[in-house]
Amino acid sequence: MARIATLRRFPSLEPIGQPIQDVREYEFSPDSLHLATRSSAGEFTLRRLSSLEPIGQPIQGVSGFEFSPDSPHLATWSSTGEFTLRRLSTLEPIGQPIQGVGGFEFSPDSLHLATWSSTGEFTLRRLPSLEPIGQPIQGINPDSLHLATRSVIDVFTLQRLPSLETIGRPIQGVGGFEFSPDSLHLATRSSAGEFTLRRLPSLEPIGKPIQGVDRFGFSPDSLHLATRSVIDEFTLRRLPSLEPIGQPIQDVREYEFSPDSLHLATRSSAGEFT
CATH class of the missing domain: 2.130.10.10 (YVTN repeat-like/Quinoprotein amine dehydrogenase)
Known part of the structure; x- marks a missing residue:
């Protein structure tokens, strides 16, 4: 197409x-x-x-x-x-x-x-x-004070810059991660789709993990988090509670926040832009 x-x-x-x-x-x-x-x-x-x-x-x-x-x-x-x-x-x-x-x-x-x-x-x-x-x-990390490494066997390590001192314990089974723009949180996702929000720099989990997450992203103002499931169900959540806002949106293949965090664009599998 x-x-x-x-x-x-x-x-x-x-x-x-x-x-x-x-x-x-x-x-x-x-x-x-x-x-x-x-x-x-x-x-x-x-x-x-x-x-x-x-x-x-x-x-x-x-x-x-x-x-x-x-x-x-x-x-x-x-x-x-x-x-x-x-x-x-x-x-x-x-x-x-x-x-x-x-x-x-x-x-x-x-x-x-x-x-x-x-x-x-x-x-x-x-x-x-x-x-x-x-x-x-x-x-x-957006504050340029920390760096994150993920090994080929999905072991995640957070380190201070420039000393490279390890912070906390390495996290096993990390398939993807992202820092929040305000550098207060870290999101990790396992290869099985388990999503966890963590405080920085302690890496302490916040709330319960969310299952079946295929993709996630922070809003530029760090007030919201978007998650998309393996069946293309999109959910907007408040940070740091991870409480859903409104009802999930079905058939979302791609999404993007506007730079000012006031708008959100979504695209369906059929190419419909909203």
Whole structure:
């Protein structure tokens, strides 16, 4: 099924420019000046948000991309594991590409970049030089004071930066995790779909685990948490009580909070946007 993206003004929902054909993935830049799109064939295009006019030439063979939080850089990653850091204004590469990268993440302060390979080798790097720093990691707390690592056997460890002192006991069976934007909570999910909210930095669980969670995400203001079950049931919850707000919404395949946390967008399996 072809995917067509339409940019709209808020709150009038008036379309901006022409719809963009064959959009597999898209992302707004943190400064709201640019829109990045990727087609099903892996063609990456950077666009000016005001007009949707492309910037430079499309980049072929892109499997993933991400803006740096402070917006001067863009990272692209190919299906062969080639990672490239680029200047956002020109898309010009910075330094040499890094080979064998299975995933990557910018630190919230845009001073560091974490890369990891398909074999579980994680490396922390300085930006923009990409020079490796000490031991590798997989996740960085938004306050940039803690780092989280998850091993290939799903053992989660929280450590202080820069001492790398371990905080609390490692948590077994962690298949995914996310820090809240205000750095007060950590959410973990097991490979079996058991979701747990934890206080930072103690890692003490809050309330009872929620079963059958396939995806979760914090609102930008850290007041709410969204969970989606394995049967695509979406639930919005208050933090930190995890009390559901309203009735669950059925058939939600994707969702996203607005940056100001005032709105929520959902998409069904049939492509219906609400």
